[in-house]
Structures are given as C-alpha cells and as structure tokens.
Amino acid sequence: MSGTAPRVVTTVAVDTIDGSLLDLVPAESPLSWLRHGDGVVGWGSVASIRTTGPTRFADAAKWWSELIANVEIIDEVDQPGTGPICFGTFGFADEPGDSVLVMPEVVVGRRGEVTWVTTVDGASADLGPQPAPHAPTVTFADGARNGEEWMSAVAEAVARINRGDLEKVVLARDLLATADAPIDVRWPLARLAEEYPTCWTFHVDGMFGATPEMLVRRERGLVTSRVLAGTIRRTGDDERDLALAAALARSSKDLEEHEYAVRSVAEALEPHCTGMNVPDVPFVLHLPNVMHLATDVTGVVHDGAQAGAAVSSLRLAEALHPSAAVGGTPTTTAVALIAEIEGMDRGRYAGPVGWMDASGDGEWGIALRSGEVDGDTVRLFAGCGIVGDSVPEAELAESQAKFVPVRDALS
Ligand SMILES: C=C(O[C@@H]1C=C(C(=O)O)C=C[C@H]1O)C(=O)O
Numbered sequence: 001m002s003g004t005a006p007r008v009v010t011t012v013a014v015d016t017i018d019g020s021l022l023d024l025v026p027a028e029s030p031l032s033w034l035r036h037g038d039g040v041v042g043w044g045s046v047a048s049i050r051t052t053g054p055t056r057f058a059d060a061a062k063w064w065s066e067l068i069a070n071v072e073i074i075d076e077v078d079q080p081g082t083g084p085i086c087f088g089t090f091g092f093a094d095e096p097g098d099s100v101l102v103m104p105e106v107v108v109g110r111r112g113e114v115t116w117v118t119t120v121d122g123a124s125a126d127l128g129p130q131p132a133p134h135a136p137t138v139t140f141a142d143g144a145r146n147g148e149e150w151m152s153a154v155a156e157a158v159a160r161i162n163r164g165d166l167e168k169v170v171l172a173r174d175l176l177a178t179a180d181a182p183i184d185v186r187w188p189l190a191r192l193a194e195e196y197p198t199c200w201t202f203h204v205d206g207m208f209g210a211t212p213e214m215l216v217r218r219e220r221g222l223v224t225s226r227v228l229a230g231t232i233r234r235t236g237d238d239e240r241d242l243a244l245a246a247a248l249a250r251s252s253k254d255l256e257e258h259e260y261a262v263r264s265v266a267e268a269l270e271p272h273c274t275g276m277n278v279p280d281v282p283f284v285l286h287l288p289n290v291m292h293l294a295t296d297v298t299g300v301v302h303d304g305a306q307a308g309a310a311v312s313s314l315r316l317a318e319a320l321h322p323s324a325a326v327g328g329t330p331t332t333t334a335v336a337l338i339a340e341i342e343g344m345d346r347g348r349y350a351g352p353v354g355w356m357d358a359s360g361d362g363e364w365g366i367a368l369r370s371g372e373v374d375g376d377t378v379r380l381f382a383g384c385g386i387v388g389d390s391v392p393e394a395e396l397a398e399s400q401a402k403f404v405p406v407r408d409a410l411s
Contacts, residue, residue: 044105143174172383209370230254230293273299312360
C-alpha cells in the first residue's frame with residue numbers, strides 16, 4: 001500500500017470537452033474506461049494497493065471501504081462514477097492472482113451531456129490536450145506455445161470433455177510483441193477506442209484492451225451482465241456476414257457453449273438479486289473482427305440490512321469470476337484443467353477490470369481482447385471456449401481473430 005488517506009475529494013461539472021477524453025491523459029500512468037466516448041479516464045495515484053491470492057477481491061474491497069470512510073466528498077454532479085473512484089485489474093487465477101486497485105488524483109468523466117472532473121485535495125487538473133503519443137514499431141512472436149502446440153492442448157481438452165471429465169473449458173494462448181522503444185499505451189488505446197466503440201477500452205496498471213464483455217455493472221441497485229460465448233469470424237463481406245450470423249444463432253455447438261456461460265452468470269448473481277431477467281435466446285453481437293452470441297442478464301440487487309450494505313460491484317465481480325465464458329463448466333474442474341494444460345500464467349487476462357465509486361456502483365469488464373504492456377513489450381492474449389465437438393484448427397483461427405484488435409492497435 002502507498003499514499004496516505006486523502007482529505008477532500010471534489011467533483012465539479014465542466015463544459016463539454018471536444019474529442020476523446022483520451023486526448024487529455026498524460027503519458028505517465030494513464031487510466032481508462034471508455035465506450036462510445038463516455039466513461040472515465042484518470043491519472044496520478046493518491047493511493048493504491050496490490051493484492052494476491054484467493055482473498056485478492058476481499059482485500060481490495062476492504063481497503064477501498066476504509067479509504068473512502070476517511071474522505072470528505074464534495075460532489076455537485078452526483079452520478080455513478082462521480083466522487084472518489086478507484087480503477088482495478090484482477091488476476092485470473094487465485095495463484096499468483098496479482099491484482100491492483102488505484103485511486104487516481106484526477107478523474108475526468110463523461111456521461112451523455114454531462115462532463116465532470118474529480119480531484120483529490122485540490123490537485124490541479126489540466127484539461128488541455130496532451131502531446132500525442134508516438135506509434136510503436138513492433139514485431140510479433142509466439143508466446144508460451146506455438147499454434148501446433150496449442151492445438152494439441154485443445155485436442156487434449158476435447159478428449160477430456162468427451163471422456164466425461166467436464167463440459168466446457170476455455171483455453172487461451174499468448175503472443176509476444178516487442179517494440180523498438182518503450183510503448184506509450186495511449187497509442188493502442190486511442191486506436192482501440194476508435195475501431196471498437198461498442199467495446200470498453202480499458203487500461204489499468206499495464207493491462208489494456210477493448211473488451212466486448214461486461215462481467216457486471218451495478219448502477220443504483222440495477223445489476224447488468226453481458227455474457228458472450230460462441231464466436232464466428234467476420235469476412236468483411238456484409239451479406240456473407242449476415243448469413244454467418246444466422247448460422248451462429250442456430251449452431252448447436254455455439255448455443256451449448258453459450259448456455260453454460262449464461263447459466264454460470266445467472267447462478268452467481270441469484271443469491272444477490274431479486275427480479276432477475278435471463279433471456280431464453282441470445283442475440284448476435286457484431287464487432288469489426290468477430291460476431292458473438294450475447295445475452296444481457298439483469299437483476300435488482302438486495303438492499304442489505306443497513307443503508308450502504310448492499311453488495312458492491314467489486315464483490316459481485318468476485319462472485320461472478322470466473323464465469324464459464326472464460327473458465328468453463330464445472331468451474332473448479334475447468335480452472336484446474338487450464339492450469340494443467342494451458343502452459344502459461346494468464347496474469348490479469350480474463351480477470352475483472354474496471355472501476356468502482358464510493359457507493360459501490362461500478363463497472364467490471366472481463367479483460368479480453370487485451371494485452372499487458374511492460375516497457376517495450378506487450379503480451380497479447382486470446383482464448384476460445386472448447387466443448388465436445390470443437391475442432392482445434394477452427395479454434396486456432398478463432399484465437400487469431402481475437403488477437404486482431406490489440407495486434408492492429410500496435411501496428
Ligand atoms: C476468451 C475470450 O473470449 C471469450 C470466449 C468466447 C468464445 O469462446 O466464443 C467468446 C467471448 C468471450 O467470452 C477471449 O477473447 O480471449
């Protein structure tokens with residue numbers, strides 16, 4: 001833990017800011033959570049905590065509650081995301097589970113017509129555009145496994161599923177990008193926000209990407225989760241893509257994969273919610289590189305015995321993680337199989353990433369279509385849901401399509 005408890009957090013409304021909020025963010029430790037131009041960016045760190053292991057979510061949640069208990073809040077906007085907020089990125093696996101929560105010194109947020117700035121202890125917030133980042137020059141290489149080796153792991157998973165060990169497992173692989181100089185993450189972030197406006201463009205402590213999957217949003221008692229599972233690559237030909245979308249919506253392999261993911265989310269939310277709505281039939285989400293089967297699950301969170309005691313968005317993320325969209329079914333068997341045959345440490349790939357405010361409202365996406373930047377290297381990640389009739393070559397092609405967002409953003 002670093003930093004001392006801040007005294008005063010002030011949120012004020014400001015005039016509309018033209019262009020992307022990313023233009024305001026300095027190169028030093030930028031933070032981002034943006035979709036369709038709305039969301040929050042931040043910089044500076046007044047306090048942060050690193051947590052690990054199976055208690056990483058609980059430890060981070062406790063730290064945040066204690067921190068905000070000592071803060072005086074002056075908030076003239078009063079929306080989800082105003083007042084003090086933290087950004088976080090959590091490890092996928094319990095071990096090592098390296099996770100980070102950070103409270104920025106300055107946050108700029110936008111929600112429709114409303115734009116605000118939050119500062120800690122009167123920090124000065126320069127809302128002018130920052131010098132633009134430079135394009136990196138990168139080369140790509142295989143990560144822990146090459147394509148052939150990864151397909152063997154997929155074949156092994158299919159064999160285990162067909163022998164009855166489990167129903168679904170998500171297997172991932174990594175690529176390594178090396179640049180000629182340290183990478184300014186604002187470069188790929190700007191590209192991702194522009195190319196994937198329907199996704200959440202995030203960056204926290206080196207973990208960045210544009211995820212289409214919302215693990216959980218809690219906003220004034222309403223809980224939403226967007227579940228994705230079942231994927232088809234786009235061809236670039238609109239007519240063909242429409243036919244493929246129709247085929248995806250009827251594909252029994254993809255519907256099965258999807259059903260596991262929806263069920264895992266609904267079951268994890270159920271103890272915390274009333275009035276849940278779980279649609280019977282998924283819709284097809286169109287992204288520039290792929291299409292997914294998608295289901296939006298909603299519910300109303302219990303109030304809790306006392307005011308403010310309702311379960312926070314971070315604790316909901318903990319309850320939902322790992323959903324069958326990134327782990328498998330049954331969860332424990334799938335997570336053990338991932339550790340056994342995937343051949344790499346996922347780090348914070350496929351873990352929750354997002355933000356939370358003092359009331360516990362927040363948004364936690366799943367860190368997909370993502371990479372982890374460290375100086376002049378980036379580790380890119382992509383994974384695929386494997387079921388009994390998955391074909392290794394098709395899964396390899398799907399993983400390649402899922403690398404495209406970050407790959408292109410670095411090029
Ligand atoms: C695991 C990833 O994506 C997940 C797996 C999907 C699938 O197997 O069809 C689809 C969306 C995501 O839930 C990834 O992008 O790395």
